[in-house]
Amino acid sequence: MTASFLAPFLEHRRWFGGKGRAFTVTGTRELLRLGSAPEVVVLLVEVTYDDDGDRELYQVPLALYDEPQERLEHAYVGHWPADDEAGRPAYDAPSDRAATAHLLHAFGERPGFVRLPGHDLDLDAPGSLFSGEQSNSSILFGEDSVLKLFRKVTPGENPDITTHRVLTEAGSTHVAQLYGWIEVEDLQLGMLQQFLRTASDGWDLALASVRDLFAEADLHAEEVGGDFASEAARLGTALAEVHAQLAESFPTSSIAGTDLATAMGNRLTAALEVVPELAEYASSAQRVFAAVAELREVPVQRVHGDLHLGQTLRTVLGWKLVDFEGEPAKPLAERVLPDSPWRDVAGMLRSFDYAPHAVAESMPEEDPDVLHQRSVRADEWARRNRKAFLAAYLGGQPLWPAARALLTAYVVDKAVYECIYEARNRPTWLPIPLAGVARLTAGSD
């Protein structure tokens, strides 16, 4: 059964991965029905792209009412079932508190709503949808728990759930504790975890620190009150601890340096199609990757996969890492593969480069002296925080040559990925990673 309202609904969602591509809704299937007034129906929607025939599955939970609901007008999706005269008004379930209550209650009773021991879940906490740009839909229940409903779903293991589970069971203090998950057939649809009540977003904290520095034209990064270096260092320590735990709990192996270098080279070639401006730096980037090809074996393990400041939360009890789903654009089969921990380190180093340049981008300025001063301070902030983060990650050890070659290559690889990401999502920010690629390939970073 397909429904004509689903395609327009999907294409306007932040979490829909096919924005800008022509697609057809080629199937819908009901996965779950829960509760009454409203009845929650969880649909699995299959999308097929017109250009290459690729298919994706999306989770669309609907709240069905007998009568139209004025209070939910903003969340109206269509009538369901669509080809039935008895179709009922259907609303986006995560946006409806009455519908999210059914989802939470299901954790008390329903097979497929799995709970881990150790937390006395508040089943009556009121739900509210997290605002903001997200790849999935997260519902906060009181001050107790957060339910993340995965929007794009793939059969098999969801690494966000498995990684959180392993770290929770190992007693890690660097993640929100996993309380449970939802699975239907071979699909993992949602993850229930601890709400980090005192959390501040790492990206927002970094931007505040940069603004502080820019406001003090004559002071250096270490002289302003909002200096971030000690937080950057704490983040480095937290990541090292998470990596150590993941290496202990998941299988480790190694890959040949030549294979890794080839993969990075191929990603660069593909990126040139999307961002032709990269061509100027391509041969220098290939030289950076060639150094990795010299390494016989590169140790790999479970990692975060898409780490940046926006995936870190500072709580009163220290830093937490969130969202272990890996790069959203990659197929799931690739995202669960072991990778080098240097990928995560590189993601953070790039983020320390982004923060000052994103602030500068948001402060239009024509005076060349002010611009110059800002650019010097931006580089200084980025260098200082990268250094503090890396030193803490290494726990005082110097960076050995193989690690340096790998880290440099991963940083370039990440900046190339970011060029594609910005070209597709935020073209005015493309200069940020592009300038990063220029500096990195010139060896001046």
Ligand SMILES: Nc1ncnc2c1ncn2[C@@H]1O[C@H](COP(=O)(O)OP(=O)(O)O)[C@@H](O)[C@H]1O
């Ligand atoms: N356990 C939590 N407690 C409080 N806030 C959280 C928690 N997990 C995530 N967040 C906030 O929600 C945002 C989105 O979470 P994330 O896991 O990155 O979702 P998505 O996969 O939709 O991008 C994060 O940037 C963070 O600010």
Ligand SMILES: O=P(O)(O)O[C@H]1O[C@H](CO)[C@@H](O[C@H]2O[C@H](CO)[C@@H](O)[C@H](O)[C@H]2O)[C@H](O)[C@H]1O
């Ligand atoms: O958080 P997501 O998993 O959706 O990751 C994607 O979006 C990120 C932006 O929201 C993007 O990150 C890039 O921009 C950040 C600032 O907004 C910056 O801190 C990161 O260093 C930079 O990579 C991420 O790459 C993308 O996968």
